[in-house]
Amino acid sequence: MLTNEYVKRVYAQVEKRDGDQPEFLQAVSEVFESLQPVVEKHPEYEKAGVLERIVEPERVVKFRVAWTDDEGKVQVNRGYRIQFNSAIGPYKGGLRFHPTVNEGVIKFLGFEQILKNSLTTLPMGGGKGGSDFDPKGKSDAEVMRFCQAFMTELCRHIGQFTDVPAGDINVGAREIGYLFGQYKRIRDEYSGVLTGKGLEFGGSLARTEATGYGLCYYTQEALRVLKNDSFEGKTVVISGSGNVAIFATEKAQALGAKVVTASDSNGYVYDPDGIKLDIVKDIKLGHRGRIKEYAERVPGAEYHEGCKGVWTVPCDIALPCATQNEIDGESAKALVANGCKVVCEGANMPSTPEAITVYQENGLLYGPAKAANAGGVAVSGLEMSQNSYRLSWTFEEVDNKLKSIMENIVANSLAAAKEYGHEGDLMLGANAAGFVKVANAMVAQGVL
Numbered sequence: 001m002l003t004n005e006y007v008k009r010v011y012a013q014v015e016k017r018d019g020d021q022p023e024f025l026q027a028v029s030e031v032f033e034s035l036q037p038v039v040e041k042h043p044e045y046e047k048a049g050v051l052e053r054i055v056e057p058e059r060v061v062k063f064r065v066a067w068t069d070d071e072g073k074v075q076v077n078r079g080y081r082i083q084f085n086s087a088i089g090p091y092k093g094g095l096r097f098h099p100t101v102n103e104g105v106i107k108f109l110g111f112e113q114i115l116k117n118s119l120t121t122l123p124m125g126g127g128k129g130g131s132d133f134d135p136k137g138k139s140d141a142e143v144m145r146f147c148q149a150f151m152t153e154l155c156r157h158i159g160q161f162t163d164v165p166a167g168d169i170n171v172g173a174r175e176i177g178y179l180f181g182q183y184k185r186i187r188d189e190y191s192g193v194l195t196g197k198g199l200e201f202g203g204s205l206a207r208t209e210a211t212g213y214g215l216c217y218y219t220q221e222a223l224r225v226l227k228n229d230s231f232e233g234k235t236v237v238i239s240g241s242g243n244v245a246i247f248a249t250e251k252a253q254a255l256g257a258k259v260v261t262a263s264d265s266n267g268y269v270y271d272p273d274g275i276k277l278d279i280v281k282d283i284k285l286g287h288r289g290r291i292k293e294y295a296e297r298v299p300g301a302e303y304h305e306g307c308k309g310v311w312t313v314p315c316d317i318a319l320p321c322a323t324q325n326e327i328d329g330e331s332a333k334a335l336v337a338n339g340c341k342v343v344c345e346g347a348n349m350p351s352t353p354e355a356i357t358v359y360q361e362n363g364l365l366y367g368p369a370k371a372a373n374a375g376g377v378a379v380s381g382l383e384m385s386q387n388s389y390r391l392s393w394t395f396e397e398v399d400n401k402l403k404s405i406m407e408n409i410v411a412n413s414l415a416a417a418k419e420y421g422h423e424g425d426l427m428l429g430a431n432a433a434g435f436v437k438v439a440n441a442m443v444a445q446g447v448l
């Protein structure tokens with residue numbers, strides 16, 4: 001609940017101005033609740049208007065994307081790039097291609113990205129972009145033509161020292177390659193303007209694995225510090241079967257857990273013997289199939305239509321890795337009833353406020369997305385470092401840096417939580433720790 005007058009006043013402005021953007025309001029509300037003890041301790045932030053400024057993007061770019069499909073029919077989509085905050089570095093954040101994309105969704109993602117990027121301690125500001133383009137069912141040629149049309153406009157606004165996009169939902173290696181090629185063609189510039197690039201043209205080893213691996217490094221460290229426990233012998237429920245889910249599964253299994261689920265937007269599979277990741281990779285990475293196929297290929301595995309049921313599967317640890325608001329209050333209660341003690345978020349904002357309340361009331365270890373899934377953007381930052389050095393580090397070098405960054409995020413979150421009177425609160429600590437660095441930079445740079 002908001003009680004601090006400054007926080008309440010600014011949030012009321014956001015509600016008035018952006019009332020048609022529910023996901024953005026949800027993201028701001030959670031952060032603002034955490035920041036109340038911070039602004040009370042730092043009156044200089046109110047004097048400098050930091051909250052009023054941090055909730056207003058520095059720039060919103062919205063553009064038409066016209067392209068032709070394989071039948072020669074003209075298609076029109078909307079493109080966005082929201083350059084939210086550059087106080088601590090160039091704008092940095094993913095691109096999402098999904099029919100649900102609108103300005104409010106990109107603003108929630110971009111706002112989360114500001115604090116997430118700060119937590120990595122790397123010099124990256126916050127931004128996000130994407131389009132309502134749906135790659136599902138499109139040919140490679142159609143995806144290429146869309147990406148080329150999208151980048152033809154976007155390239156006016158980005159650059160290695162200005163704004164560095166990367167992947168997110170439905171933007172993977174294929175899309176980044178097409179986007180990179182078009183940027184290079186138009187700007188005649190060979191630079192690290194995107195991350196998640198192919199290894200042949202400046203990509204970083206371990207970037208593909210980074211978000212999922214980082215989620216598990218974060219969870220493992222939080223379990224060690226707070227519960228003197230680990231993944232060893234635990235049953236884990238994971239949602240999604242894309243980039244984050246696949247590599248979270250891989251690392252959780254490597255750390256001794258049994259992962260029993262995977263999902264996509266049609267439904268989920270439950271494998272009591274443990275997910276066979278090679279089969280999931282073949283389905284998803286090999287031929288872009290549906291997760292239903294897993295149950296047809298694996299004896300003993302069950303397929304269930306609809307995604308919500310995944311949260312009724314008994315587990316010790318839940319790692320949501322699909323999309324925002326996939327766990328509501330009812331699903332959170334089901335998790336608790338079935339023994340879940342840990343929820344760490346791989347997806348961005350996958351828990352509703354009601355779900356978070358259930359976690360807190362039942363004493364679950366809750367690792368918020370902006371901290372737990374920061375491994376992806378962290379290795380993106382390391383890709384930018386390698387591009388600047390014009391050299392490549394080994395997988396082990398990058399993976400070791402990633403693990404250290406994620407463990408550091410746990411430590412800094414807990415230190416901030418203690419400083420602001422909420423010892424052990426990983427959500428408040430992450431919001432506070434991420435915010436203070438950005439706020440201090442905004443104060444130092446003047447009112448702009």
Ligand SMILES: NC(=O)C1=CN([C@@H]2O[C@H](COP(=O)(O)OP(=O)(O)OC[C@H]3O[C@@H](n4cnc5c(N)ncnc54)[C@H](OP(=O)(O)O)[C@@H]3O)[C@@H](O)[C@H]2O)C=CC1
Pocket residue numbers: 094167168169170171172211240241242243244245263264265266307321322323324346347348373374376377
């Ligand atoms: N890629 C990255 O570097 C990072 C991603 N994230 C976040 O992680 C989450 C997953 O992203 P990523 O793995 O990259 O994306 P992918 O496109 O690789 O995978 C997304 C997965 O989530 C499922 N999904 C997407 N939308 C919905 C929906 N509305 N309902 C149910 N399932 C859905 C997809 O199923 P289907 O195939 O049927 O659509 C797919 O299995 C997102 O929240 C993203 O913002 C966070 C940090 C970094």
Ligand SMILES: N=C(CCC(=O)O)C(=O)O
Pocket residue numbers: 092093094095116164165166167168195348373374376377378380
């Ligand atoms: N989609 C991402 C990754 C962003 C990036 O690597 O720039 C995220 O942090 O949500």
